[in-house]
Amino acid sequence: MKKLKYFILTKSIGLYINSLSYIRPKKASHLAYRLFSEPRIGKLTKEKLPLALQDAKTETFYFNDNQFESYFWQGNENVILLIHGWESNASRWEKLLPYLKKTGSTIVAIDAPAHGLSAGKEFNVPTYAAFIDVAVQKFQPNFLIGHSIGGAACVYYQHKYQNNNLKKMVLLGAPSDLKTLITNYVALLSLNNKMVQLLENHFLQKFKFKFDDFSGQIFGKSLTIEGLIAHDIDDTIVAFDEGKKIASSWKNATFIETKGLGHSMHDDELYQKITSFLVGAKR
Template sequence: MKKTIYFLFTKSVGLYINVLSFLLPEKATQLAYTLFSEPRDGKLSKDNLPAILQETEKETYHHNETHFQTYTWKGNDTIILLAHGWESNASRWENILPYLRKSGSTIIAIDAPAHGLSGGTEFNIPQYAAFIDVLVQKFNPQYLIGHSLGAKTCLYYQSNYPNNSIEKTVILGSPSDFKIILNNYIEMLSLNSIILGGIEAHYLKHFQLKLENFSGKVFAANIQTKGFIAHDKDDTIVLFEEGKKIASTWKDSVFIETSGLGHSMHSDELYTKISQFLFE
């Protein structure tokens, strides 16, 4: 019953946007983009933070008329920066933290745009990468770990922001081709070609990005640092082939195939391998 209601709701929204596109195409495109880029989950409350985040040093940074939140587990001079994915927040790293903290490192987790305690209503990778760059410039982390769209943001960052501090990057469950994500959204709402073209034009105008080049595979080809790429064969959110695409162009990387973990990729065995990659 819930699936039927959701199906009818999404198709009704799509029909409204399609009709609007013939009357007010710019307004219709903006509505479609807003629905596409605004997360519906992942926000946090300062008064009710998950326990794992309550024990951290918290700091808010301001950048380009918005703000973003970080959480730090203090350690030694080795810095690890963590970037979560879509409709999540910094608490998603709770399971891997014991493995990372064994090294004595300082660990910094960031809330993505419009997630956790960070500001804004829109998530986009270029803005997320700009947030990461603020922290890289300040803390010079040696290691970067990302999950899902946070992982793709790490790829985008490494490809577009030159830096000398990051030595190794861990990519978990990352999508590669942005067009697949967008086409899935277009298909879900049955949106017409006017909207598809309008969204593509929006990315070109605001982010100087052609969607065929907005690809993890393309980004990875430009990365010189060591990479650890892991993807689960049973991932129903981001297909396994997406991880293989990224690995195919990243020269100095290892690809780990997991099974039964789904998109979350929580596993003691995987976390042990990540620790070995980073610290041994």
């Protein structure tokens, strides 16, 4: 019954947007973009922080009119910056944190735009990358770990900002192509071709790029640091081929295929491989 209600709701919204595209195209494109870019879950409150974040020092940063939150665990000179994905927050690293702490490293995690304790309602990768850059300038990380769209943001960040101090990057279940995400969104709402063009025009005006141009596979060509890309063949959120696309163009990246982990990628063996890749395993 829930699936039926969800199906009817999404198709009804799509029908409304399609109809609106003929009479008020600008409003239609803004509505379609808003539904695409506003997370429904993932927010936190300071009064009810998840247990994984309660022992961290917190600091609020600002980028233009945006406010975002960081979490900090002091360690040695090795600094690891954690970048979570869509409709999540910094607490998603709860199961990986013990492995990273065993290495003695300093660990930093941030909440994405419109997630966790960070302000705003809109999420997009360019703004997320700008958040990452602010955190990088403050904490000077050697390593980045990104999950899902957070992984895509890491790739775009390094492509755009070319951080020479960054040594290694880990991507978990990361999508490559914006076009793929848009195609899935269009199919979910059954948007018509006119609406798709309006949406692309909106992206072009707002971000100065077309759907086909925003691709981890393209950005990967400019990456020279070492990389570790892990993707699960049973991932039903981000297709396995998306991870392979990024790996195909990133010359210094190693690809790990997993099975049975789904999109979360929580796994003791994988986490041991990640810590060994970054700073060497310590018991």
